[in-house]
Amino acid sequence: MFRPLCxxxxxxxxxxxxxxxxxxxxLWELGAVGGVVSTPAYPGAARQSTRALALPFLIxxxxxxxxxxxxxxxxxxxxxxxEADIGLAASLPARSNDVAAxxxxxxxxxxxxxxPRLKVRLADPTxxxxxxxxxxxxxxxxxxxxxxxxxxTFEPKLVAEMRDPGGKWNADASxxxxxxxxxxxxxxxxVRPAFATPERPxxxxxxxxxxxxxxxxxxRLVNADVRIFGFMRYESYAGAANRASSLMKRSTGASAGFGxxxxxxxxxxxxxxx
Numbered sequence: 001m002f003r004p005l006c007x008x009x010x011x012x013x014x015x016x017x018x019x020x021x022x023x024x025x026x027l028w029e030l031g032a033v034g035g036v037v038s039t040p041a042y043p044g045a046a047r048q049s050t051r052a053l054a055l056p057f058l059i060x061x062x063x064x065x066x067x068x069x070x071x072x073x074x075x076x077x078x079x080x081x082x083e084a085d086i087g088l089a090a091s092l093p094a095r096s097n098d099v100a101a102x103x104x105x106x107x108x109x110x111x112x113x114x115x116p117r118l119k120v121r122l123a124d125p126t127x128x129x130x131x132x133x134x135x136x137x138x139x140x141x142x143x144x145x146x147x148x149x150x151x152x153t154f155e156p157k158l159v160a161e162m163r164d165p166g167g168k169w170n171a172d173a174s175x176x177x178x179x180x181x182x183x184x185x186x187x188x189x190x191v192r193p194a195f196a197t198p199e200r201p202x203x204x205x206x207x208x209x210x211x212x213x214x215x216x217x218x219x220r221l222v223n224a225d226v227r228i229f230g231f232m233r234y235e236s237y238a239g240a241a242n243r244a245s246s247l248m249k250r251s252t253g254a255s256a257g258f259g260x261x262x263x264x265x266x267x268x269x270x271x272x273x274x
Contacts, residue, residue, distance in 0.1 A: 083121075235255075
């Protein structure tokens, strides 16, 4: 889920679906995934939003176009050290009347994020672990009564990947920060004079740090077609550029979720490469 600007719902649920031994992976897989997710309604919100979701998924492991644990992307560069791609992810909306701090303000619509990402392979401490640096720059588009550009985010983060050689389980741990330009920060934290109240004074948002985040997710293969997964994420808004906004209600936030993915069909043709 985009809240809080980490990844889309598709990427969240696709993330645990990979990685068995690479030579055994099919070119594509089609199935269904269901789970329960609890996240802040937006970064810094006092209200926690809990949803049950059921979605179809498609994994495609082409040489250029891929839909996998990283979301939907097009690889532009792939080497032993560097990988560059263009990624796509989506989020769920939030109704302002369900969040007391935003009552009477415009709803937060469905958000689509896309843009280039550079992944730098830093080290392989063991044959089954890898440390990398991700540098994604994303444009954010809102889908609510049309399409509106809502700014840009930049999320540098360190990622540690851990894989079972037999393909039974995998886990990733990450730590990073999220920066937003003035427009996306205003989307979440600005209060225009028309929406100001005694408890919610007018506020002009500024560009800068949105949050600092650490997280972990893992999954385990139950059988050839079924995988269970879960994730936890903690974030801090200390030092955020818009801590002074009355819409920033908390200094920390947490998210968690779990679910099950079921592969219904897969190709006989193997994937061409990693």
